[in-house]
Amino acid sequence: MALIVQKFGGSSVKDAERVMNVARIVTDTYKAGNQVVVVVSAQGDTTDDLIAKAKEINGKASKREMDMLMSAGEQISIALLAMACEKLGCPAKSLLGWQAGFNTSSVYGSARIKKLRTERIKVELENKNIVIVAGFQGICKYDDITTLGRGGSDTSAVAIAAAMHADRCQIFTDVEGVYTADPRKIPNAKKLKEITYDEMLELATLGAQVLNNRSVEMAKKYNVQLEVLSSYTNKPGTLVKEVTKMEKMLIRGVTKDTDVARISILGVPDIPGIAFKIFGKLAAQNINVDIILQSVGRDGTKDIAFTVSKANGPAALEALKGIDVISDFEMKCDTNVAKVSVVGAGMETHPGTASTMFEALYSADINIQMISTSEIKISVLIDAADADQAVAVVHRAFFPEEDNN
């Protein structure tokens, strides 16, 4: 008898039919003799609908009340899924975040899990119940409802799997696994049988949108074996784990991220401390900076450019206005850019990876604006209009068409 944690996102439970479909997956796993803990997100557009309701009343509502509001979404979906499991003849109990033991920090809207008390889940499992837990939510030391932020349901699932030493944590999505590129756009994209945590982390960060980043970090830390698979088809997905035997394939995937804004500061005086002033101001405003590029400018000045998320673009410009040495200089925010990356743990020992990528882009006449590299990825910033073509040509360079099996 294995303990399996299964997580289903909002689109997997968006209506009665989809809820019944999920219930079939869950009860099949249960009937096969496993203990099953299920984590569910809010149905379809529920979260967005609730946000819209709030905005109609108060565009600046407190985060505490937003958490109170939003957490109702998962409450509805867990109850409906429990009813669906009952309908299929299996005993099921739904648990809210606080009932399932999720103690979090009191940072409303983006709380961190501090402790997971699994007593209640264990009791319900011992009583032969399928346990259905509301993802994305917990309770803080003030006995207030908190939410973990968007994508938090993945984290909820991994946390349960880690705390209970589950045999596997299955993340059901609307794709069949992790691919070398977006399969809707690159027909030649391959589904990976397995991938390491670090590679998955890079892919998650880079916009592959399969798994929430924090959940992969947590899975790595507690060595939780993740499986990404589809709730629509009955096929094996992609395993995320510490791979010991390295596959031949160097590159795990090619990704695109269009939620990027590039801030350029031109003609900054070439004096010490300027970088600290700039990035200190941004850090103070909680603005995450991704790629940073500093180049020598003309006449004893330098140019500094960096990328932030699109939403943070205006705030970044605002934050920089306060720096005296910058105020007179030219600042630009360009949101018409995209980041394309190749990811793979094997690339560090194969110096040809970067040149293969750059050659592919050059052959397609795509201009590279910025470059950033790490041990397991290479990212380039290019014009947004070129992004899809860039993914296609780079993917083809690493996965030639004739290699299609």
Place this chain on the structure above:
Amino acid sequence: MALIVQKFGGSSVKDAERVMNVARIVTDTYKAGNQVVVVVSAQGDTTDDLIAKAKEINGKASKREMDMLMSAGEQISIALLAMACEKLGCPAKSLLGWQAGFNTSSVYGSARIKKLRTERIKVELENKNIVIVAGFQGICKYDDITTLGRGGSDTSAVAIAAAMHADRCQIFTDVEGVYTADPRKIPNAKKLKEITYDEMLELATLGAQVLNNRSVEMAKKYNVQLEVLSSYTNKPGTLVKEVTKMEKMLIRGVTKDTDVARISILGVPDIPGIAFKIFGKLAAQNINVDIILQSVGRDGTKDIAFTVSKANGPAALEALKGIDVISDFEMKCDTNVAKVSVVGAGMETHPGTASTMFEALYSADINIQMISTSEIKISVLIDAADADQAVAVVHRAFFPEEDNN
């Protein structure tokens, strides 16, 4: 500084505009220097929508899961109302049933409040917050969410007022108070300035639908001063309390209840124990019986008739089939009936009340099928088609048109 408990039903918070309206009433009370605890129901049709969602998946869902589902409705409305109060510049905190300290029995779907721990409410009030509590819900000893059953928000409000010794408990509805008859149908109906708990209880039971019955019982027990008033107009409503000075008016109101089915059993053998068998069977099925009438039949038999709610009609017939002495006799269930009642604490010392009522019905050619009386009410069962006319003529008999001030 007074402590005021205010309760708003679902129609009072059905959309953003109505939520803002309620927030204005609440914040005005707060700004006048009062401590305010607000109890809110789910928005408009939310509860019905959630029930429909459940039925689509499982028509026989467990009551535990139904409670989990339904309680999300109030969670949404308390968060939205708190945001609306924030918008109007007043600090507000929403609390779920369990956060507000509602400990209930574990009878899912119709739990009873066992204990109310008011510590959290007190802390939030001391911190100058408007406290907004989810009505209708609590938590049982298994740490499961429970609901108090329909109309439970009234009970939640009265329970808080009782436990915290509130100066007043205001029940906001879509009518301006308690009337001598339904003002939408009887233009001459008068709003009562005050009414006793017992009279209100009779009116609530008889279908006046202004206040939930259990809440009035609780208000009487703990001497909570209730006020029924409108959330749409800014007028004084009706006070429900122990009235010491009896008003001149003997009759408090005329009500109609169409949720009535009459079961008739004709030709029952006139032997001892037959009534016990019948009503024991019904009690075993949890079927409430209202009016009971037993008459002498022909040839050593008797006829027994009684009323139950329409929903209980078929179950009552079914329950009675098991009684051997009845099985061969004629049973009928007539749902085409209505109960019209006059209520007033003064009537017991004024024997003319019944005859005034009966005369009014006789003059309108309305046939009385059954009669039931208590110290403060007289009810008659009549044909459903005559109900509205019956209320009109009886009301006119006690409140002549020329008395309209």
